[in-house]
Amino acid sequence: MPKLIKDGLIVENTWTLIAKPEGEAAAAEVPAGQVIIPVSVWLAQKETLQTRTDIGVWLDSDESAELIGAEANRFPVIGVNFPLFMDGRAFSSARLLRERYGFTGELRAVGNFIRDQLCYLRRCGVNAFAFANPEINLDEAAKSLQDLQEYYQAAVDQPLPLFRRRA
């Protein structure tokens, strides 16, 4: 089973990420088991999927956190996707999910982010990192979570900006 970094540790990935459907979201098949489905599929099939507790959703970089909004906490896991590591919209989406919509579950970066972004992603509320690249050395990557340990700004992991903490 593939692994991921979660809360700083390397753990088994028990969730399957479902790609965006080629056709209509309403017609996409949602398999049994723990799956993270595209938010479009969730929105199209909410009626039938409501009762399942083993469903997470993922947002692509051009999909707004508002699509999930106040429903966020019904999901055990939400993914934010990086189609390219330079596409930084997921940083804002993550903060919105945590700070505006109060999401407390697993917030997972998925796709093509790089280990050098881990610190910033954690600051934005992401606590799990599932690299698209299977070659990545997770032990090495996890070290990057320690790159920066003091910060100026308010963010999810430290809501008080330094100016409110400076002695």
Place this chain on the structure above:
Amino acid sequence: MYIYDEYDNSILRQRVAQFRGQTERFLAGELPPEQFLPLRLQNGLYVQRLAPMLRINVPYGMINSTQIRKLAHIARHYDKGYCHVSTRQNIQYNWPDLTEVPDILSELADVGMHGTQSSGNCIRNTTSDQFAGTAPDEIVDPRPYCEIIRQWSSFHPEFAFLPRKFKIAVTGSTQDRAAVQVHDIGLQILLNEKGEVGFQVYVGGGLGRTPCIGSAIRDFLPEEDLLSYLEAILRVYNLYGRRDNKYKARIKILVRALTPEVFAQKVEAEWQYLKDGYNKLTRDEIERAKGFFTAPAYDTIDNAAAQAAVNAQASESVAFGKWLQRNVREHKVPGYAAVTLSLKPTGVAPGDITDSQLEIIANLADEFSFGEARTTHEQNIVLADVKKTELFTLWQKAKAAGFATPNIGTITDIICCPGGDFCSLANAKSIPIAEAIQRQFEDLDYVYDLGDIDLNISGCMNACGHHHVGHIGILGVDKAGKEFYQVQLGGNASNDASLGDVLGPSFSAEDMPTVIQKLVDVYLANRTAEELFIDTYRRIGAAPFKEKVYAKAN
């Protein structure tokens, strides 16, 4: 000046260690070049035509003599003995060795300097008025707010991978010397009728391929809301800015696409969630920041007597008088003056400065200006707090070191990008054009008679030389592999900001000095008494200039 505390130092040390690790991984082949690229850019490291280029931040232009000596050491030890003052008030080295960059950054950290976010798609160095704190027309000193923005924007986790680069400028004076209307965000500090400090907020200005004057989206933002409002603007930009085309990715394109009104509504809507959060500035923090920019220990000086003595010296030395006229400005404290050291002698690339000159400037700063200096976006250096009684001695020393050229604000005080001699983006050379124009206008009395003229040169449409806002702007273009130069007239970067109009077909490099001479001739023939070039152009329009420049030889 702001002094780093243990927090600032530890943040900077962590950053240097992080970049050292990234560089080692890159050199070992573990970090692919395309992934290393944004990381090195966010540490100031470009890959240029001939070698890497390292850009060091000078936050809002403030630098002390210890830092200047460190820059000199780096120029000598790691580079070819010189560096360059950029139009973002930063310092650039053109010949560092990639493997030594972590060591350079480590040495800089020793004096509280860095290249953090001096390049890349992130919030860049905040720029400001080089006469901040000393200008007689100042409403509020902008530097404490610049420092607050520096801290907020440094390593901001949400905004390190924006659609494009992002530049903020702040001015606190009546006369805008920070070009705030041609920045992604421009902040004009104001006082309201109750005497409270706030900001007029401009968004979506900028030069480059699509030059724009910024739109005012807020007339008065209370000072405590500065960071939450900036955060709202940046979030809207990060989420909605275009990412499909780098040429349409700047915030100015988003602001124009949405209209400034709709953009402002989106920002206000976002801000409603943020304004009462922890980013709201506290009185304590504002006062703490202000505490670093208090007046230095000025002497009480009889201004009339000091001025009389200076006038007497000027009457004995014509050269000193000329320097006073162009390079020395009034100061709000009686008996003091602000001095601009010109980095634009003819024959030197505008803004270039050698290691030994840097050391002389550090010594002059210590001797005459409380150990501090400022870099300017016009690519000069300012000693802002000089006693009038010491101007003559300072002038003699500056002259001996080669930066007393009395040309500040004149047609030979050219803003110029590094161009094709250094930059891999450039379509044409800029530095030789600047030199040729300086040679054309060697007669100082003639140059003074022309009054203030901003002449700006860029080697490509990225507009690092700010050609759009030069009264005379020159843009290098490539036509079938040959370098040509397009002329624009009527640009202005100050309060009544405007973008230049293209005059017509471009010219060869050899023609440029004559073309500029003809433009000046038209001005001289048409101006009214005391009228500046820009005002004559605005009054008579482009036609007479076109006629003269494009007239068939007879």
